[in-house]
């Protein structure tokens with residue numbers, strides 16, 4: 001006899017949201033996490049995450065983001081916390097690159113409000129952004145998405161956890177799951193303190209998903225990434241001065257960042273690159289080569305920031321082979337829903353992924369179109 005309706009393995013970005021939606025639907029929910037509440041060992045820490053809708057990665061994500069925006073709004077109301085800061089986002093890169101054509105395609109297909117402008121105009125609007133000579137030549141372009149900005153990542157996870165508990169979910173941290181299996185009547189989840197039984201299971205293990213899904217036949221590769229906070233040496237980079245979030249396709253790769261926020265400073269990171277790791281462990285060693293690339297980037301494009309590093313933090317991307325998420329029912333176990341392989345761009349979706357995971361676990365399907373994210377595409381590949 002199952003003592004839980006649903007067990008959620010992993011209470012990070014996606015799992016906290018799944019636990020919340022399941023509990024809100026009246027399920028008896030047990031959430032399990034191997035680490036303490038809000039930790040720095042996985043993928044959902046470091047103060048901020050960019051959120052945007054004109055999605056260069058694929059237009060199919062836009063309807064999910066539209067629902068995600070509604071859910072972030074509802075979460076802010078329910079949690080009484082300002083989670084989503086609409087600073088706007090400047091994206092720039094080559095006209096024939098990946099980012100600009102992708103943004104324009106998603107915006108056109110879904111009627112999203114964006115502003116197109118030259119990179120020289122961007123630099124006039126925000127003097128803290130410099131444009132190297134080569135960028136003014138007409139082959140570079142910028143796009144501004146006003147209804148974009150950042151989420152306070154830990155506060156979002158905490159809001160989902162707290163509201164899940166208020167809806168009667170039982171959340172247990174520092175209780176690792178050793179393995180799970182389906183039985184004829186449900187699922188069994190084994191921990192060091194005994195076996196838990198449930199009708200259904202949600203797996204949201206972030207960078208540890210490969211171990212939890214070893215039978216799936218899909219390779220998830222984990223990359224160690226870094227985020228850096230600098231104390232700007234000149235004015236004009238502060239959120240209060242209207243400095244936006246930014247995402248930049250350059251010949252040296254993708255870089256992104258946030259305005260300077262209070263005493264935290266300006267956060268900047270590299271979206272491309274990263275060091276493959278077999279098993280996610282902490283603490284993260286420092287990476288001088290990565291930091292040099294960041295400081296070269298700042299020197300070229302945000303020269304007034306300088307190189308006064310205040311803090312840095314390691315974090316993991318969990319990559320699928322095509323860099324699209326895995327959001328599906330387990331192909332061999334219909335009682336098991338999976339949210340994994342968020343490939344370094346998943347946090348902004350976690351509100352809607354929680355709702356989808358809940359529907360997949362309870363209803364066996366979802367009201368949103370997740371065909372791009374089905375497991376089958378990767379098993380065929």
Ligand SMILES: Cc1cc2nc3c(=O)[nH]c(=O)nc-3n(C[C@H](O)[C@H](O)[C@H](O)COP(=O)(O)OP(=O)(O)OC[C@H]3O[C@@H](n4cnc5c(N)ncnc54)[C@H](O)[C@@H]3O)c2cc1C
Pocket residue numbers: 009010011012013014015032033034035041042043044045046048049050051175176177178204205206207208209212225226227269314315316317339340341342343344345346347348349
């Ligand atoms: C540096 C960096 C910057 C990023 N920037 C952005 C951004 O700007 N915008 C954006 O949208 N996305 C961004 N991302 C990606 C985004 O943060 C991740 O896709 C998202 O946070 C992943 O959430 P998750 O729930 O899959 O993983 P996590 O939040 O890591 O949660 C997984 C949880 O599962 C638990 N767990 C795993 N195995 C077990 C087990 N066996 N037993 C019990 N518990 C277990 C872990 O302890 C962990 O708490 C960034 C990621 C990084 C690293």
